[in-house]
Amino acid sequence: xxxxxxxxxxxxxxxxxxxxxxxxxxxxxxxxxxxxxxxxxxxxxxxxxxxxxxxxxxxxxxxxxxxxxxxxxxxxxxxxxxxxxxxxxxxxxxxxxxxxxxxxxxxxxxxxxxxxxxxxxxxxxxxxxxxxxxxxxxxxxxxxxxxxxxxxxxxxxxxxxxxxxxxxxxxxxxxxxxxxxxxxxxxxxxxxxxxxxxxxxxxxxxxxxxxxxxxxxxxxxxxxxxxxxxxxxxxxxxxxxxxxxxxxxxxxxxxxxxxxxxxxxxxxxxxxxxxxxxxxxxxxxxxxxxxxxxxxxxxxxxxxxxxxxxxxxxxxxxxxxxxxxxxxxxxxxxxxx
Numbered sequence: 025x026x027x028x029x030x031x032x033x034x035x036x037x038x039x040x041x042x043x044x045x046x047x048x049x050x051x052x053x054x055x056x057x058x059x060x061x062x063x064x065x066x067x068x069x070x071x072x073x074x075x076x077x078x079x080x081x082x083x084x085x086x087x088x089x090x091x092x093x094x095x096x097x098x099x100x101x102x103x104x105x106x107x108x109x110x111x112x113x114x115x116x117x118x119x120x121x122x123x124x125x126x127x128x129x130x131x132x133x134x135x136x137x138x139x140x141x142x143x144x145x146x147x148x149x150x151x152x153x154x155x156x157x158x159x160x161x162x163x164x165x166x167x168x169x170x171x172x173x174x175x176x177x178x179x180x181x182x183x184x185x186x187x188x189x190x191x192x193x194x195x196x197x198x199x200x201x202x203x204x205x206x207x208x209x210x211x212x213x214x215x216x217x218x219x220x221x222x223x224x225x226x227x228x229x230x231x232x233x234x235x236x237x238x239x240x241x242x243x244x245x246x247x248x249x250x251x252x253x254x255x256x257x258x259x260x261x262x263x264x265x266x267x268x269x270x271x272x273x274x275x276x277x278x279x280x281x282x283x284x285x286x287x288x289x290x291x292x293x294x295x296x297x298x299x300x301x302x303x304x305x306x307x308x309x310x311x312x313x314x315x316x317x318x319x320x321x322x323x324x325x326x327x328x329x330x331x332x333x334x335x336x337x338x339x340x341x342x343x344x345x346x347x348x349x350x351x352x353x354x355x356x357x358x359x360x361x
Contacts, residue, residue: 026120027056029233031226031242032250034063037107039070039094044258047097048250049115050167059115060129060229060242062222065105067091069186072100072160077269078277078294081186082360084328091186095268098160098171100147104187108177108208110221115169123161125232126170130157133221133228137213154207176209176216269297269326277326279359283351285309285344294326313345317352328361 032049034042042063049059068091069081077083077093080102086093105111114126127143134141134151141157144150149157149172159172183206209216226242233240261267274295281288286308293301302321304314320338324330335353340346 025056026058026116026233026240028054028058029229029240029242030057030059030245031229032059032061032245032247033222034061034247036247037064037066038259039065039068039092039105040263041255041259042111043094043096043262044255045247045250046113046115046169046171047258048255049113050162050164050169052251053115053117053167055117055166056120057116058120058233059113060225061113061115062225063111063113064107064109064218065092065094065111066107067182068094068105069102070094070096070105071102073097073162074099075102076275078326078361079275084359084361086186093268094262096160096162096171098162098169100158100160102187103158103173104178104183105173106179106182107218108175108179110174110176110218110225111171112174112225113169113171115167118163118166118168121163121168121170123170127159129225129228129232130172130174132232133224134209136224136228137209137216137220139209139212151207151209151212154205154211156207156209174209174221175206176218176221178206178208180206180208265297265325274300277361281355283348283355285348285351288352292326297326299324299326299331308348310342310345310348313340313348316340316345317349326361328356328359331361332356 034045042065046061049061053059067089069086071077071080071093073096081093083093112130127149130149131141139151141149141151147159148155156175157172159170161170162168230240230242274293277292277294279290286306289305291303292299299321302318304318306314316338320334321331324334332353335349335356338349340349
């Protein structure tokens with residue numbers, strides 16, 4: 025039985041730190057406690073535990089716009105976060121995990137704005153058939169969390185911009201995202217703001233959990249009162265290249281382009297974020313050019329920046345080959361990988 029409810033909100037928008045706090049709260053949640061954690065990420069694609077970052081979003085485009093890619097602990101599909109989205113996490117012991125009650129907090133919070141929301145299946149909350157909240161779940165040992173999005177004023181155009189799969193041929197063993205029709209809460213009530221939404225969630229949290237034997241009032245804790253040393257360590261973990269891109273999902277990517285000097289087709293075999301094998305096909309007259317490129321790119325990290333740097337490092341003596349290499353680098357600088 026829940027005997028203590030705790031409320032905390034993050035007032036910063038650095039995604040890796042927000043996920044670090046979430047994991048810290050998960051591992052430190054008391055046996056009969058329920059924590060409601062509210063947080064926001066700026067310009068971020070969050071992918072599920074078993075997804076392929078390159079398949080789910082246009083990595084280079086997001087990075088060029090100073091965006092972030094984050095791999096969360098839970099499963100499910102890729103989602104876009106901007107400051108028009110509010111994230112929530114319920115953290116409890118497995119014995120007290122109650123999905124219906126947790127979702128009821130969201131539904132009742134929205135009802136305070138005169139909006140009727142309903143659960144759909146296991147993962148979504150809808151208004152008039154449109155999704156405004158997607159949910160995902162995670163457990164480790166006896167500790168669990170349920171988290172999700174609340175789209176109150178998300179820039180839908182930006183969402184579509186980054187979650188579009190590249191037109192280049194891409195085959196993957198990862199998990200496909202399910203893209204649904206979505207809506208913002210402000211589509212149904214234009215007066216909703218971030219602060220009013222937080223207030224309604226806090227009130228609904230207390231009201232729903234007052235159904236327990238104990239008449240519970242939420243204990244509010246400040247973000248700064250948490251163990252900052254532990255959080256910084258976890259932040260570095262979530263921000264690491266190995267966590268975001270290095271997961272063991274192998275895939276193949278094929279790109280091609282016709283240059284003045286000939287056709288070029290490149291096939292990458294990527295494993296754990298590294299180019300493990302590469303095949304380059306060309307009708308260019310310079311027959312030794314292709315093997316040099318293949319050798320230079322093998323075991324390179326699969327990212328636009330790293331590939332361009334590796335190409336720069338390919339040693340060529342022939343001036344025409346150097347010009348060809350420059351053409352390829354300029355091409356890669358524009359590719360969405």
